[in-house]
Amino acid sequence: MALIVQKYGGTSVGSPERIKKVARKVKSFREQGDDVVVVVSAMSGETNRLLDLARFIHPQARGRELDVILATGEQVTIGLLALALEKVGCPARSYTGAQVPIQTDSAFNKARILSIGEERIRQDLSKGRIVVVAGFQGVDGQGNITTLGRGGSDTTAVALAAALKADECQIYTDVDGVYTTDPRVVNDARRLDRISFEEMLEMASLGSKVLQIRSVEFAGKYNVPLRVLSSFEEGPGTLITVEDEIMEQALISGIAFSRDEAQLTMTGVPDHPGVAYKIIGAVSDLNIEVDMIVQNVGSDGTTDFSFTVHRNDYQSALEALQHAAAELGAREIYGNPRIAKISLVGVGMRSHAGIASKMFEILGSEGINILMISTSEIKISVILDEKYLELAVRALHEAFELAKPPAGVTNSVAC
Amino acid sequence: MALIVQKYGGTSVGSPERIKKVARKVKSFREQGDDVVVVVSAMSGETNRLLDLARFIHPQARGRELDVILATGEQVTIGLLALALEKVGCPARSYTGAQVPIQTDSAFNKARILSIGEERIRQDLSKGRIVVVAGFQGVDGQGNITTLGRGGSDTTAVALAAALKADECQIYTDVDGVYTTDPRVVNDARRLDRISFEEMLEMASLGSKVLQIRSVEFAGKYNVPLRVLSSFEEGPGTLITVEDEIMEQALISGIAFSRDEAQLTMTGVPDHPGVAYKIIGAVSDLNIEVDMIVQNVGSDGTTDFSFTVHRNDYQSALEALQHAAAELGAREIYGNPRIAKISLVGVGMRSHAGIASKMFEILGSEGINILMISTSEIKISVILDEKYLELAVRALHEAFELAKPPAGVTNSVAC
Numbered sequence: 100m101a102l103i104v105q106k107y108g109g110t111s112v113g114s115p116e117r118i119k120k121v122a123r124k125v126k127s128f129r130e131q132g133d134d135v136v137v138v139v140s141a142m143s144g145e146t147n148r149l150l151d152l153a154r155f156i157h158p159q160a161r162g163r164e165l166d167v168i169l170a171t172g173e174q175v176t177i178g179l180l181a182l183a184l185e186k187v188g189c190p191a192r193s194y195t196g197a198q199v200p201i202q203t204d205s206a207f208n209k210a211r212i213l214s215i216g217e218e219r220i221r222q223d224l225s226k227g228r229i230v231v232v233a234g235f236q237g238v239d240g241q242g243n244i245t246t247l248g249r250g251g252s253d254t255t256a257v258a259l260a261a262a263l264k265a266d267e268c269q270i271y272t273d274v275d276g277v278y279t280t281d282p283r284v285v286n287d288a289r290r291l292d293r294i295s296f297e298e299m300l301e302m303a304s305l306g307s308k309v310l311q312i313r314s315v316e317f318a319g320k321y322n323v324p325l326r327v328l329s330s331f332e333e334g335p336g337t338l339i340t341v342e343d344e345i346m347e348q349a350l351i352s353g354i355a356f357s358r359d360e361a362q363l364t365m366t367g368v369p370d371h372p373g374v375a376y377k378i379i380g381a382v383s384d385l386n387i388e389v390d391m392i393v394q395n396v397g398s399d400g401t402t403d404f405s406f407t408v409h410r411n412d413y414q415s416a417l418e419a420l421q422h423a424a425a426e427l428g429a430r431e432i433y434g435n436p437r438i439a440k441i442s443l444v445g446v447g448m449r450s451h452a453g454i455a456s457k458m459f460e461i462l463g464s465e466g467i468n469i470l471m472i473s474t475s476e477i478k479i480s481v482i483l484d485e486k487y488l489e490l491a492v493r494a495l496h497e498a499f500e501l502a503k504p505p506a507g508v509t510n511s512v513a514c
Numbered sequence: 515m516a517l518i519v520q521k522y523g524g525t526s527v528g529s530p531e532r533i534k535k536v537a538r539k540v541k542s543f544r545e546q547g548d549d550v551v552v553v554v555s556a557m558s559g560e561t562n563r564l565l566d567l568a569r570f571i572h573p574q575a576r577g578r579e580l581d582v583i584l585a586t587g588e589q590v591t592i593g594l595l596a597l598a599l600e601k602v603g604c605p606a607r608s609y610t611g612a613q614v615p616i617q618t619d620s621a622f623n624k625a626r627i628l629s630i631g632e633e634r635i636r637q638d639l640s641k642g643r644i645v646v647v648a649g650f651q652g653v654d655g656q657g658n659i660t661t662l663g664r665g666g667s668d669t670t671a672v673a674l675a676a677a678l679k680a681d682e683c684q685i686y687t688d689v690d691g692v693y694t695t696d697p698r699v700v701n702d703a704r705r706l707d708r709i710s711f712e713e714m715l716e717m718a719s720l721g722s723k724v725l726q727i728r729s730v731e732f733a734g735k736y737n738v739p740l741r742v743l744s745s746f747e748e749g750p751g752t753l754i755t756v757e758d759e760i761m762e763q764a765l766i767s768g769i770a771f772s773r774d775e776a777q778l779t780m781t782g783v784p785d786h787p788g789v790a791y792k793i794i795g796a797v798s799d800l801n802i803e804v805d806m807i808v809q810n811v812g813s814d815g816t817t818d819f820s821f822t823v824h825r826n827d828y829q830s831a832l833e834a835l836q837h838a839a840a841e842l843g844a845r846e847i848y849g850n851p852r853i854a855k856i857s858l859v860g861v862g863m864r865s866h867a868g869i870a871s872k873m874f875e876i877l878g879s880e881g882i883n884i885l886m887i888s889t890s891e892i893k894i895s896v897i898l899d900e901k902y903l904e905l906a907v908r909a910l911h912e913a914f915e916l917a918k919p920p921a922g923v924t925n926s927v928a929c
Contacts, residue, residue, distance in 0.1 A: 115570040149590065155530040157597040164600070167608050168593035171586035175564065178583035182572040185579070193582050197612070198657055242613055 100132045101266040102224070106234065106256035109143035110273050111330035112176050118142075121271075121330070122183035125229060129189055134224045136263065138234045138256040139180055141172025162207045166236070166246045170196070173233035173252070181231050191229040194219065196236035196244070201255065203237035203245045210237055210245035212254065215262040232259060250311030257314045261321035268318065268325050269336075270310060275329035276337035277302065277309055279501040280354040284492050287502040291352060292335070295342040296325075298352045301444040301478045315339065342446055350447035350454060351499045354492055360390065361413035362438045362470060362482060363420055364405040367430025374427060378404055381423040387412040391440065391473045391480060401430070405471055407482060410436055438470060439488040442480040443495065455479050461498045467491055516681040517549045517639070521649065521671035524558035525688050526745035527591050533557075536686075536745070537598035540644060544604055549639045551678065553649045553671040554595055556587025577622045581651070581661045585611070588648035588667070596646050606644040609634065611651035611659070616670065618652035618660045625652055625660035627669065630677040647674060665726030672729045676736035683733065683740050684751075685725060690744035691752035692717065692724055694916040695769040699907050702917040706767060707750070710757040711740075713767045716859040716893045730754065757861055765862035765869060766914045769907055775805065776828035777853045777885060777897060778835055779820040782845025789842060793819055796838040802827040806855065806888045806895060816845070820886055822897060825851055853885060854903040857895040858910065870894050876913045882906055 105125065112118050121137075128135050141149075149168050153160035177193035184191035196203075199219065203210035220230045234252025237245045247254055253270060260268035275290060277299065282288040294302070296319030303312045309327055318325040318339065328336030368374055379389055392406045408416045413436045424432050448454050458479055462469060467490065471482035483491060496502065520540065527533050536552075543550050556564075564583050568575035592608035599606035611618075614634065618625035638645045649667025652660045662669055668685055675683035690705065692714065697703040709717070711734030718727045724742055733740040733754065743751030783789055794804055807821045823831045828851045839847050863869050873894055877884060882905065886897035898906060911917065 115567060118571060152530060152590070152594060153597060156533060156594050157601045160597050164593045164596040164606075164608055166593075167596070167610075168590055171589045174586045174589070175567070175583055178579045178581075179567060179571050181579040181582070182568060182575050186572045191579075193579055195582075195659075198659075244610075244613075 100134065102134045102136070102263060103128060103267050103269060104136045104138065104256050104260040104263065104265045105269045105271060106138040106252055107140070107271045107330060108252065108273070109140040109146070111271050112139050112180065113143035115179065117330075118176070118179050119183050119186075121180060122187050122189070124330075125184060126187050126189050129229060136220060136224070136230045136232060136259060136265070137180065138232050138252055138259060139173060139176040140234050140252040142176055145172040145175070163243055166207050166210075166244050169246050170233070170236045170244045173235050177231045177233045181229075184229050184231070189229050190227060191231055192223050193231040193233070195233045196255070197238035197242070199232060201232075201237035201258070203239055203247070205239040205241070205243065205245065207243075207245055209248040210239070212237060212247070212258045215258055217262050220259075220263065250314075253311040253314035254317060257317045257321075257323055257325065260323045261317065265323065268323050270314075270325065270327050271330040272309060272327060273329065273331065274309060274327070275332055275334050276327050277339070278353065280492055280496055281356070284356075284489050285354075285496045285502075288496065289502050289504065290334075291337050292504075293338045293340060294352050295446050296339055297342070297477055298444050298446055299325075299339045301442065301475075302353055302355045310339075350451050351443050351445035351501065352447075353444050354441065354495055354499075354501065355444055356439060356441045356488060356492055358439050358485060358488065359410045360407045360438050360440050360482070361410045361416070361434060361436040362405060362407050363413075363416055363432070363434040364403060365420060365424055365427075365429045365432050366403045367401045368404050368427055369429075370400055370402040374402075375404065377427060378420070378423055379406065381419040382406075382408065382416050385412075385415055385419055387416050387419075391471060391482065393471050393473060407438070407440065407471070435470070435484075437485045438482050439485045440480055440482050441488065441491055441495070442478050443499070444478050446477050448477055448479070457498070458495065461494050462491055465490055465494050515547045515549065517551075517678060518543060519551045519553065519671050519675040519678065519680045519683045520686060521553040521667055521684065522555070522686045522745060523667065523688075524555040524561070526686050527554050527595065528558035530594065532745075533591070533594050534598050534601075537595060537602050537604070539745075540599060541602050541604050544644060551635060551639070551645045551647060551674055551680070552595065553647050553667055553674060554588060554591040555649050555667040556584075557591055560587040560590070578658055581622050581625075581659050584661050585648070585651045585659045588650050592646045592648045596644075599644050599646070604644050605642060606646055607638050608646040608648070610648045611670070612653035612657070614647060616647075616652035616673070618654055618662070620654040620656070620658065620660065622658075622660055624663040625654065627652060627662070627673045630673055632677050635674075635678065665729075668726040668729035669732060672732045672736075672738055672740065675738045676732065680738065683738050685729075685740065685742050686745040687724060687742060688744065688746065689724060689742070690747050690749050691742050692754070693768065695907055695911055696771070699771075699904050700769075700911045700917075703911065704917050704919065705749075706752045707919075708753045708755060709767055710861050711754055712757065712892055713859050713861055714740075714754045716857065716890075717768055717770045725754075765866050766858050766860040766916065767862075768859050768916065769856065769910055769914075770859055771854060771856045771903060771907055773854050773900060773903060774825045775822045775853050775855055775897070776825045776831075776849060776851040777820060777822050778828075778831055778847070778849040779818060780835060780839055780842075780844045780847050781818045782816045783819050783842055784844075785815055785817040789817075790819065792842060793835070793838055794821065796834040797821075797823065797831050800827075800830055800834055802831050802834075806886060806897065808886050808888060822853070822855065822886070850885070850899075852900045853897050854900045855895055855897050856903070856906055856910070857893050858914070859893050861892050863892055863894070872913070873910065876909050877906055880905055880909050 181193040596608040649670040
C-alpha cells in the first residue's frame, strides 16, 4: 500500500465528463489499496476567463484581490471532483489551499510555499477518504488568499508529496512522458523511462515544457520521485528521480531546442571591468530576459560580446544596445532575429569527453554553421540559423542513437 | 459620520459594468464621510451555472462539497468589486465568509450564522478602507465552507450590521422599495416610506418577495434599521424599522397576494383528537409545504378540514389525502387548484375593529365569493377564486385609500 499524490492539469479536468473520468482513474488506485491525495488545476480556460473579468474591471489588476478571484478556479474543480468521487463510491473531501493549510509568503500572484499542515489530510486518509486539494493556491500568515503563479499546481503537488513523504508524485498531463526530443520534429523520438532531476531541469528550461520548472527543483531538493503520465492514455510515463537510481546512464538523455530566439552582438567593446554590466544592464532595465551570454577573449584591447533574447524583444534590445554602444565607444552592433538554440542534455556527459566534439562534427558534416556555443556540466548548447533547426535535431538524434533504449536500463517500470 | 452596511444582489453586480457602477455608488457614500461595509451576491446566473455543473457531475449534489463550489460565486464578486473600488481611488479589501470569519453551524447548504468576528473589519475601517464581504457564506467550527441557502446574502448583511452596530443596513435591489401592493396589478400602488418589521414579515411571506424573510426576522430581533432601495435609480426606498418609530400608523400598510395556490378540503372527518395530525402529516411526509389551515367547528360529530398548498403540489397532496380519508373514514375529498390568496397587512389593525368586516363588505359588493378566511393580529387573509384576484386587490386598494400617504407620516426620509 503506497501513498500517492496525483496532479491533474486544466485539460485533464477541462469538462464535467473529464472530471468523471479522473474520478474513475483515482478510484482504480484506491481499489489497489493505495492512499491517494489529488491536486487539481482550474478547468481549462477558467483562469483566463477570470483574468479577463478582472482586467475589464481594472486593466492593471494584480495583488491581493486578483488572487481572491483566481483562487476560485481551483476551488470549483476540487468540489466537482469530490462530488464525482462520491458518485463512484469513493468517500472524498476537498480542501482549498487555506484549508489544508498551505502556508505561503505574502507575495501575491507569485507566492512561495513556506510550510504545509498535514494533520487534516492524514486524518482523512486514515478514514479511507480520498483527499482533493486545490493546486496553485495557499494562505499567508494573515489569512489572505495567495496564488503561486501559472503552473503552480505542479508545485503544490510536489510540496504535498514532500510534506506527506509520499511514495510518488504523479503529474497527469496531455503528453505521456518526457521524450528524447520533440516527436513532432523527430519521428522516432523515444519516451524516456527515467531521467534525473538535473537533466529534467535543463530539458524543461530549454523548451520541453512538460513540467513547471519550480516543481522539478522542489522535487529534486526534497527527493520526491516525480512521474509524468498521460491522463488520456495508459502507460508508465517518465520517472524523474535522483541520478543514483538510474542504473546505467546513457551519455545523452535528450535534445532540447527552442525557436523564437534572437541574437545580438556588439563588437570592438573596450575590454575593461564593468562593460558586461553596462551592456546587459541596459537590456534588463527594459525587463527583457537574456538567455545565453557569450564573451570572447579580446586581442587588441577590445572584445566581442553576444547574447540572445526572445525574438519579440529583439527590436527593443537592439535600440537599448545602440545607446550603450555609443556610450562605450564600441565598434559595431549587429543582430540576427532568426536563430534557434539546440541543447544536448545528459548527466553522462560529466564522465565522457568528446560529446562536444562529436556534436560539432555532426553539425559540420551537415554543412550547418554554429553561431554561438555555451556549455554547462550536463549540457551543450549551440545557436544556429533557424532554418537548420529540424535538420540539426534529426541528425543529432540519429548520431547519438537516442531512438534506442540505452543498454542495461530496464523498460519495465511499475506504475 | 455613519457606519453603513450595504448589500448588492446578483442583478446589481450582474456584469463588470454594473460592478463598476456599484463601486462609484459606494464611493459617493465614502466621500460623504461614511464608513461602508459592502456585502455582495454572486453575479446573476453564476450560482445557477455552478449548480448545473455540480448536478451534471452528481444529480443529487448537496452537502459539504456543493458549498465549496457555490461559495466561489460570491468570492469572484468580492475580488472584482474590491478591484473596481481601487480603480476609482477607494482603498478596499475583500473577505470571504471564512476570512471575516462568519461562524455558522454545520448545516451545509442551509447553515445558520452563530457569530461574527468583527476585528478585521474594524481594523480596515479604521484605516479608511471599504470592506467588501462575500454574502451567502460562512465557515463552521471545523473550518468547512458553508452556505446559508438562497437569498442568504441579505442575512449576511443584516447579521454584519447587527454585529457592527451599524446605523443602517441598506439592501439594494431591482425595485425601489416596498409598495402597498404589486404596481403591476394596481397602477397607483404607493411606495411606503416606512414599514414595521412585523408588517414586512407578513408582506414578504405572502408574496411581495423583496427581502429574504430570515433577514427581516434577524433585523427585527437585533433592531437593525433596514432600508430597501434600488441599485439603478435614486430615491430613499423604504425603511423597515420598529413600530414605535412609525409616528402615525395607517390602519393598513399593504395588500399582499399570491397566485399559484391550491385548496384541498376533506369533509365529514370524525371529530376527535389526532385527526388534524393524520391529515397534515400525510401531506408533509411528502415534503409538501402547507400554507393556510382552516378547520370549522363540527356539529354531527364530524368536521370539515381545509388547507392550501402550492399549485405544483396539488396532485400529490390529493393522492396523499385519498389514503388518509380512507383510513379516517371521511365522507368526501374535493379540491380547487385555481385559487389565490389576498392578505391585508397592518399593525393598525390591532387597535381598530371593523377592518375584517369592511374587507368582506368590499369583496361582497364586487360579487366575489370568499372560500376561506384566516386571521392573525396584524393580517387578514382570504382565499378566493383566482379569476377575481386583480379585481379584489384593486377594489381593496381603493377602498382602504392606500394610494394616499397616511396623515402625519413624513415623506422626507433622509438617505
